[in-house]
Amino acid sequence: MSAYTSKEALKEVEALGARQASIYVYEAPVRLWHWVNALAMTVLAVTGWFIASPLPSVPGEASANFLMGTIRFVHFAAGYVLAIGFLGRIYWAFVGNRHARQIFYVPVWDAQWWREIVFEAKWYAFLERDPKKYVGHNPLAHFAMFSVFVTTTVFMIVTGFALYAEGTGMDSWQYALFGWVIALFGDTYSIHTWHHVGMWVLVIFVMVHVYAAIREDIMSRQTMISTMVNGLRSYKDDQP
C-alpha cells in the first residue's frame, strides 16, 4: 500500500462520486456572536451563581478584599457583552442572509411547518427511520430557538438591567429604560427569583442544544458543529 498522500485521498473522493457541495448558512457575524454569546452565558451563569450563593468568607480587612465586588463586576460586564451582542445579532437579522432571521420569528400560520415539527419530534422519539435535510434550523429546533432561547434571553436582559438599575439609581438611564420592570413585578426580590428561573431555563436549553447538535452531527444528513465554526452546511448524501 502506497503512502497516504493527497493523490491517494483524491482517488477516494472521486470514488465517492458525490457532489461535495455545501451552502454558506451562518455568516461570520452570526458565528462570532454565537461563540461570544456562549462564553458570556457561561460567565454569567457561574458568576450569577456566586452572587446568589457567595463563596466562603475571605479573611482580613474588608478594605483589602474585593471578591464579591469583582464577581459582580464580571457579571455586569458579561451582561453588557451579552446584551450588546444580542442587539448586534438583531441588527444582523435585518442585513444578513435569510438564515440570520430564522430564530427571531416562528411561522405559526404555516401548516407544513407544524407538520414538520411533528416529524422532527418523531425523529427524536425514534419513530422515524431517516431524517430530512435542512439548511437552517429544522422546524423543531427553530421553535425551540425562538420560544426558549430568544424569549428567555430577552427576559434575562430585561430583568438583568432592571436589577442593575437598582445599583445605578433612579437617575440612571438603566432605570429610565428598565425601571418599569420593578413596578411590574412589585418588588425586586421577585425579579431576583425569576432571574434565577431564567438562568435555569437557559442552562437546560444549553444542555439540550449541545446534545442535539452533537447527535445531529452524527445522525443527521448534514453537518452541524462545523457549520457554526466555518459557516458551511455540508451534506452527507445526494438523496433528496
Place this chain on the structure above:
Amino acid sequence: MGQRLETFYDVIRRRGVSRRSFLKFCSLTAASLGLGPTMAARMAEAMETKPRIPVIWLHGLECTCCTESFIRSAHPLVADVLLSMISLDYDDTIMAAAGHQAEAILDETLKEHYGNYILAVEGNPPLAEDGVFCIPGGEPFVNKLKRMSAGASAVIAWGSCASWGCVQAAKPNPTQATPIHKVITDKPVIKVPGCPPIAEVMTGVVTYMLTFGTLPELDRQGRPKMFYSQRIHDKCYRRPHFDAGQFVEEWDDEGARKGYCLYKMGCKGPTTYNACSSVQWNEGVSWPVKSGHGCLGCSEEDFWDKGSFYSRLETIEGFGVEGTADEIGIAAAGAVGAGIAAHAAASAVKRIVQKPTTHDRRPQDGSGTGDHA
C-alpha cells in the same frame, strides 16, 4: 374646631411670641437668606395668611404601629408637627374627643374644608362580606375611607398595611384586606410603606407637603423618592464587607461578632427600598442590621408571602412541593441531564441496529467498496 383655619401666625402668637418678635424674626430671616427688604413683609404676610392644613388620620385594619412610630419622631419633634405645623383634626388613637363628638368632626371637616384637607390612612379596608371585618364607629371602614377620601386634597398611605396590604392581606387573605390605592382610585396616594415606617420619614413627608404645598416627588410605585429611592443595601454600613466577600455564615460565628454582611443570613437589604440605613431608628440609636439581624424587607410588597426571612430566594409554589428557584432548577437540570443520557444511549443503539441506508456515509469507510452509486 373653628370656622376659620388657624394660620401659622395664630399659632406663634398663641405660643406666647409677641408681634414685635414675630416681625423681627421675619426681618432677620429675610436678611440672613440674603433677600431684599420687601421680602420681610411678604414673609410676615405669608405666615399670617397661610393656614395650617387640616389632617384627618383614619385607622383601618392595622396594629397602630405607625402611630407608635410617628409619636416618636425627633426631627421634627412630633409635638411641633401636631401643635404647630398641622391641624390634626381627627385621629381616634390620640385625640381627646370620643364617641359621637369625635365622629362629628369628620362630617364637619367634609363640610368646612372640602378639597383642602389631607387624608392620612393607617391600615386598610377589608372588602369581604361588605367590609364587616373592620367597623370603626359603627361603619364599615371601606365606606368611611371612601367618604373621607372624596374631599381630600391628597391621601397618605401610612405603612405597609395601607400601601401593600401587609400581614392581614397575607395568603389566603380571608378578609380580603386591600391596599387603599385600590379603593381610592381618583386621587394621588402617597405610599409611605414600612412596618412601621420610620418616624422621621412620616413627619418628613408631612413637613414637605406643608412647606412646599405640593406632593413630594414619587417613584413609579408611588413612594416619596427622597426616602425610598435607594435600597437599605446601598447605604448599609456593612456594605464594604459585602463587596469584600465577608459574610456571617452562622448567627454565632466569628463573622457575626465582627459585624460582617448578613447577606447569607437572608438579609433583604439588597431588595428593600427604605431609609433605615441612613435615617436609622429612635433618633439614630440603631436599626435592624446595626443590631445584628438582617432586614426583613418590611416596606416591600407582600414581604410576608415570599418565604423565609432567612433565605436569599423566595419559595415558588405550584410544583407540588414548595422550593426555591435554585432547588427547582437543579432538579429540572438533573432530570433533563438523565433524559439526555438515556436518549444518547437509545440513539447509539439505533445506530448499531439500523441497517445502513443509501444516504448513510458509513459504507464509505475508506475501503472504497461502498454501495453508493
